[in-house]
Amino acid sequence: MKKIINQPDQFVDEVIDSLLIAHPGWIKAATADRRALVRADAPKQGRVGIVTGGGSGHMPGFLGYVGEGLCSGVAVGNVFSSPSSEQIFEATKAVNGGAGVLYVYGNYGGDVFNFDLAADLAEPEGIDIRTVLLTDDVASAPPERASERRGVAGMVFAFKCAGAAAERGDPLDEVARITAKANAQCRTMGVGLSPTILPAAGKPTFTLPEGEMEIGIGIHGEPGTHRGKLETADAIADRLSGEILRDLAAPKGSRVAVLVNGLGATPLEELYLLYRRTAATIADQGLTIARSYVGEYVTSLEMAGASITVLLLDDELEALLSAPARSPLFHDWSPA
Amino acid sequence: MKKIINQPDQFVDEVIDSLLIAHPGWIKAATADRRALVRADAPKQGRVGIVTGGGSGHMPGFLGYVGEGLCSGVAVGNVFSSPSSEQIFEATKAVNGGAGVLYVYGNYGGDVFNFDLAADLAEPEGIDIRTVLLTDDVASAPPERASERRGVAGMVFAFKCAGAAAERGDPLDEVARITAKANAQCRTMGVGLSPTILPAAGKPTFTLPEGEMEIGIGIHGEPGTHRGKLETADAIADRLSGEILRDLAAPKGSRVAVLVNGLGATPLEELYLLYRRTAATIADQGLTIARSYVGEYVTSLEMAGASITVLLLDDELEALLSAPARSPLFHDWSPA
Structure with missing residues (x-):
């Protein structure tokens, strides 16, 4: 530890x-x-x-x-x-x-x-x-x-x-x-690559063999829906966004917000790769991304992994998402 | 990997x-x-x-x-x-x-x-x-x-x-x-807990045995000044801030900006613990912290570790640090 x-x-x-x-x-x-x-x-x-x-x-x-x-x-x-x-x-x-x-x-x-x-x-x-x-x-x-x-x-x-x-x-x-x-109107799904160790317990919350990933993992290491060989960023993004978009069933032409969240140890670069493929999938489905968030927003200490979140917007939610917000730990950027 | x-x-x-x-x-x-x-x-x-x-x-x-x-x-x-x-x-x-x-x-x-x-x-x-x-x-x-x-x-x-x-x-x-x-007027010193693996090379940039840390490590894994048993957050902060403040030799009564930077895999919680002890040391030396930054600002992919930076301010630098800045990846918060 x-x-x-x-x-x-x-x-x-x-x-x-x-x-x-x-x-x-x-x-x-x-x-x-x-x-x-x-x-x-x-x-x-x-x-x-x-x-x-x-x-x-x-x-x-x-x-x-x-x-x-x-x-x-x-x-x-x-x-x-x-x-x-x-x-x-x-x-x-x-x-x-x-x-x-x-x-x-x-x-x-x-x-x-x-x-x-x-x-x-x-x-x-x-x-x-x-x-x-x-x-x-x-x-x-x-x-x-x-x-x-x-x-x-x-x-x-x-x-x-x-x-x-x-x-x-x-x-x-x-x-x-x-x-x-x-x-x-919001759906999230995550992937875990390595466990978290709780400070007081000193033991991993779960184990995951070298070269494996767990799809659908929770933010406390709750078991996911699939464990298997680690795949490419694109393949992982497809697994996560596939489930999310199927479940959300957003009508074509809708606007959405997308959040790619790091669980702790995963580099920002890798989060952006997940974003990239997700954005392409969303466009393919006839949806428009109105707001994007990529970074660490809700972590699990030093767990390696990420999650993708899609929020189906309407005018009301989009206006509220765009409203000013201020905290030392929340960064909200929009084009001018 | x-x-x-x-x-x-x-x-x-x-x-x-x-x-x-x-x-x-x-x-x-x-x-x-x-x-x-x-x-x-x-x-x-x-x-x-x-x-x-x-x-x-x-x-x-x-x-x-x-x-x-x-x-x-x-x-x-x-x-x-x-x-x-x-x-x-x-x-x-x-x-x-x-x-x-x-x-x-x-x-x-x-x-x-x-x-x-x-x-x-x-x-x-x-x-x-x-x-x-x-x-x-x-x-x-x-x-x-x-x-x-x-x-x-x-x-x-x-x-x-x-x-x-x-x-x-x-x-x-x-x-x-x-x-x-x-x-x-700026000094930084870092600590590494685990190496980075370059995507193309697939091998760690250095090795560090379980339970050890490297003080003074560079952001590409360049060797530091001391390798030894992992210490507490307070002890690590003292090692880093001690060197930094000795080298900076800021006159008593000065104002400074402090940045605690995560190298990639280290949880935000742990960065805040380093900040806490550093802030106490800075106060002990008769300096005032005018601006604080805690988070991942310059990383080394998934390296675990952190660095502490202290900038000695004068009116000119403090005004420039306080000026507006805008990027999706830089978050700059000040009390209203």
Whole structure:
């Protein structure tokens, strides 16, 4: 295990400490343990709050999507573990500006349990809560059980749309409707080449022989749908985009956003190669790419691998994706 | 070797193709082979052009620092190989707006040879050329031979200051003076944990036993100054920042910019841990951090490891670092 860390059991708290030191004016702690973090300007009166959360080890995942035009707050669990309901509840109170709070997070058992508990704590305090579960990983369940799918890199689009809708003053039900649509129109699928080692455990989350890849792997190393010989970038892109586009069934002529996400150890160059082939496939299917994102957006510590995400746009979602957003960890570029 | 690539000998050209597809409106090719790339709006009449270049495999290094308020053009070599003098010359002509062109690149033999040749081609065409060699890697030569040092992640600061000076209309000698100062006041030192494998060679650039690290390693795997047992994040940060700050000898009360750069496979979380300890050391020495950058800025494909860069600021450099810059691959965040 080669990691640049200090005490493994201090890993998450030291990372949070680092973020607070590195980027003053960005976020602030809502709890003494600093596991509930909110925008520096929270709460925003009259605006819907957006709270997300999940396990650590996915940077810039979760924390990096708190900011202007993004989420209002986040509850931070240990590596690959849900935050507690109390941490979520404290984030909720800290972002509550009187217009309700939307929970947006990935569909994982522990997270669902704790966010639901937090909602039970918040409602008696007069805070209206809505929840949108993110379920963009097509590899994690078949189409007829799409609601059981896990949430992965598509969260970036959900956070962006939710945050932009809240920022412009949309009411809670409207922000929830838009976020649910962003999730419903989003599909992701990943490939893993090497495992992650959790700092505290010191052991790989899975093993994968030299020369092999796992298609459909989850961001915690959850088993995929196919394991086999490592293929070319083009062949991998075809496998992933094939499943995604079949499942999404976007009408010809549609506009889409594409995100090629690195899971940690994969060079940016290789992500661009996946993008290139995916873009060609998308064009072949009569779709137009309106926005492109290539980089590390939701990682799994040092896992080698990548995922491809396609979001089917309409005018509403495209406008929200294009709206300003600001965080030290989210870079959003468009042609002038 | 687990890489998401197609034909290894097509790697660089496919990456360039991908970038052009992914980010329309950003850059354009100045040669048929597309190894000379310039800002979409080049040449800018009356503005100094900034040309950089180097080997591939360092993304977002080199290419990612072409954009508004950054470099005007780049010549792109094969992986870890210099671009040709012809490619540099073509980039030079394509960015020439009549106010001269500054070459800014890392101090490596092949690059120096080819940039000098390109300057010899450009001068007879009436294009005034100045050169600033980047030499920020303190591990690569002792202080008395500082001019022989290699250029590494400090290039980000040099590009940013040069580009901002050119953008506001500074004349060539002034842009060169500022860029030389940004280099002279900048120090970097790195640590390697695992090697890079070149796509075409298929073999590691060096070997490092399990449980060991190499302090002072270069971005092509050049040998460092110390090889030993892997240490904690804090101990590694102390080794790197200790050398850097000793060499920089910044007067107490100075303001600095800090960049913690990932070499490829190292998780963002770990980079933040290095930042945290470095920030504490800098504060202990009576210096103030004015700007912070944590992420992958100049990589070495999938090498695990990181580097720390400190730039001693004055009012002039701080203003230039704070000026707007725009590229899909460079994210520059400041508190509002």
